[in-house]
Amino acid sequence: MSMIEFKNVEKYYGDFHALKHVNLKIDEGETVVLIGPSGSGKSTLIRTINGLEEIQEGQLLVNGFDLHDPKTDMNRMRKNVGMVFQHFNLYDNKTTLENVMLAPRLVLKRDEAENKKIAMELLEKVGLADKAANMPSELSGGQKQRAAIARSLAMRPKALLFDEPTSALDPEMVGDVLDVMRDIAKDSSMTMLVVTHEMSFAKAVADRVIFMADGEVLEDSTTREFFEKPKEVRAQKFLSQVEHH
Amino acid sequence: MNLLQDNFPTFLQGFGYTLLSSVIALVGSMILGTGFAIMQIVPQKWARKIGNVYVQVFRNIPLLIITFFFFLVVSKYIKMSGFTSGTVALMLYTSAFIAETVRAGILSVDSGQMEGARANGLSFAQAMQHIVLPQAFRISLPSLGNQFINLVKNSSILAFVGGLDLMYQGNMVAANTFDTFSTYIIVAIFYLVITLPLSYYMQHLERKLKHAA
Numbered sequence: 001m002s003m004i005e006f007k008n009v010e011k012y013y014g015d016f017h018a019l020k021h022v023n024l025k026i027d028e029g030e031t032v033v034l035i036g037p038s039g040s041g042k043s044t045l046i047r048t049i050n051g052l053e054e055i056q057e058g059q060l061l062v063n064g065f066d067l068h069d070p071k072t073d074m075n076r077m078r079k080n081v082g083m084v085f086q087h088f089n090l091y092d093n094k095t096t097l098e099n100v101m102l103a104p105r106l107v108l109k110r111d112e113a114e115n116k117k118i119a120m121e122l123l124e125k126v127g128l129a130d131k132a133a134n135m136p137s138e139l140s141g142g143q144k145q146r147a148a149i150a151r152s153l154a155m156r157p158k159a160l161l162f163d164e165p166t167s168a169l170d171p172e173m174v175g176d177v178l179d180v181m182r183d184i185a186k187d188s189s190m191t192m193l194v195v196t197h198e199m200s201f202a203k204a205v206a207d208r209v210i211f212m213a214d215g216e217v218l219e220d221s222t223t224r225e226f227f228e229k230p231k232e233v234r235a236q237k238f239l240s241q242v243e244h245h
Numbered sequence: 246m247n248l249l250q251d252n253f254p255t256f257l258q259g260f261g262y263t264l265l266s267s268v269i270a271l272v273g274s275m276i277l278g279t280g281f282a283i284m285q286i287v288p289q290k291w292a293r294k295i296g297n298v299y300v301q302v303f304r305n306i307p308l309l310i311i312t313f314f315f316f317l318v319v320s321k322y323i324k325m326s327g328f329t330s331g332t333v334a335l336m337l338y339t340s341a342f343i344a345e346t347v348r349a350g351i352l353s354v355d356s357g358q359m360e361g362a363r364a365n366g367l368s369f370a371q372a373m374q375h376i377v378l379p380q381a382f383r384i385s386l387p388s389l390g391n392q393f394i395n396l397v398k399n400s401s402i403l404a405f406v407g408g409l410d411l412m413y414q415g416n417m418v419a420a421n422t423f424d425t426f427s428t429y430i431i432v433a434i435f436y437l438v439i440t441l442p443l444s445y446y447m448q449h450l451e452r453k454l455k456h457a458a
Contacts, residue, residue: 050364052360052363052364074363075366075367075368078363078364078365078366079366081364082364082365083364083365085357085360085361085364087357088357088361089357089358089360089361089364090361091358091361091362091375091376092355092358092380093376093379093380093383094376102365102367102375103362103365103366103367106367106371106375107365107366107367107371108366148361151365152365155365155366
C-alpha cells in the first residue's frame with residue numbers, strides 16, 4: 001500500500017515554479033532517499049508531505065489523507081507523520097524529556113506514567129538518557145538532533161520525514177545521528193523519506209533513490225541502479241561532483 | 246506626619262482602590278492584549294484586520310478620553326460607577342500596548358518553534374500555548390514590566406471620574422487641608438509602594454528566566 005503519493009503536483013512561490021509536475025509513490029515501510037543539488041526543491045517537496053507547505057495543483061495523498069483538500073484535518077494527519085528538521089526545532093523552553101513527552105501528552109492523551117516510560121526508553125535508544133533533564137541549549141548539535149528524532153518517534157508515527165538532518169552538524173556529530181537513523185530504517189513497518197547529502201548513508205540504507213533538479217523528479221530508481229548507472233546526465237554529473245569530496 | 250495620621254483611613258482607601266483597579270486592569274489587559282496579539286498573526290485576514298483596528302484605536306486615543314467615553318456615554322446604557330469606567334478604560338488602553346509588545350515577542354520567537362510543534366502533531370493553539378507564548382513572554386518581559394508600571398500610574402485617571410482611588414483621595418485631602426505639597430508627597434509615596442516592588446519583581450523575573458533558558 002502506498003504511504004505517500006504525489007499525482008501531478010505543482011507548487012509555486014509567487015511566480016517561481018518550485019515543484020514541477022511531480023509524480024511519486026512511496027510504499028509503506030520503504031526507505032527512500034531524496035537527493036539533488038541545492039535549490040532543486042527537495043526540502044519543498046518533503047515539507048509538502050506534512051502540510052508545512054501547500055501545493056497549488058494536483059493531488060497529494062499521505063496515509064490516506066488528501067492534503068490538497070481544504071477539509072482535511074491536518075492535525076490528525078500529522079499524528080502519523082513525524083518530521084526531523086535541519087535545525088532540530090526542539091522546544092527551547094522545555095527539557096529534553098519534556099520535548100519528547102509533550103506531543104504524546106497533548107495530542108495522544110497518553111497516560112503520564114506510560115508516556116514517561118516510553119520517552120525514557122527512546123532517549124536511552126538515542127543515547128541521551130543522561131540528558132533528560134537538560135535544556136536544548138545545553139546540548140550539542142548532534143545531541144539535539146537525536147533528541148528531535150526521539151521526539152518524533154514518541155508519537156509512534158507510520159512515516160518519518162528527514163529534511164537534511166545532518167547538514168547543520170559538525171562532522172564528528174554526523175555519525176551518531178546516522179546510526180540512529182539506520183536503526184529506525186531497520187524497522188520494516190516504518191516509512192522513511194530522507195533528504196540528505198550523505199551518499200554512504202543512501203547506499204547503505206535506502207531501498208530507492210529519487211533525484212531532483214530544478215523542481216522536477218528526474219530519476220527514481222533502486223539504490224543499486226542509481227549508484228551503478230544513473231540514467232540521467234544531471235544525476236551522473238551530480239554524483240561525480242559529490243563523490244569527489 | 247500629622248497630615249498622614251489624620252487622613253490615614255482616606256489614603257488607605259484610595260490606596261486600596263488604586264491597587265484593586267490596577268490588578269483588575271493588569272490581568273484583563275494581559276488576557277485581552279495576548280488575544281489581540283495572536284489575532285494579528287493568524288493566517289485569517291479578517292482576524293488580523295480586527296486585531297489591527299483594535300490596537301490602533303485604543304493606542305492612539307488619550308486614556309482620559311476613553312475614560313470619559315465610558316463614564317459619560319457607555320454608562321447611559323450600561324450602569325457603571327466611575328471606578329468601573331476608569332478601570333475598563335485603563336484595561337482597554339493598556340491592552341493595546343500589551344498586544345503590540347506580545348506580538349513583537351511572538352514574531353521574535355524562531356519560526357522553527359511553531360513548525361517543530363505543528364510537525365510534532367500539536368494544533369496551532371497548543372503550539373501557541375505551550376511553546377511560542379512562553380518564549381514570547383520571556384522575550385517581552387522588560388517591556389511588559391514598563392507597561393505594568395505605566396498602568397499603575399495611569400490608574401490616576403480614576404480621579405477624574407470619581408473613582409475613589411489614591412489620586413482622588415489625595416485631591417480631597419489637599420482641598421480640605423490646603424496642604425497640597427505634603428499631601429501629594431504622601432500620594433507619591435503610596436504609588437511608589439506599588440510600583441517599586443513591581444519593578445523589582447519584574448527585574449527578578451527577568452534574571453530568573455534568563456538562567457532558565
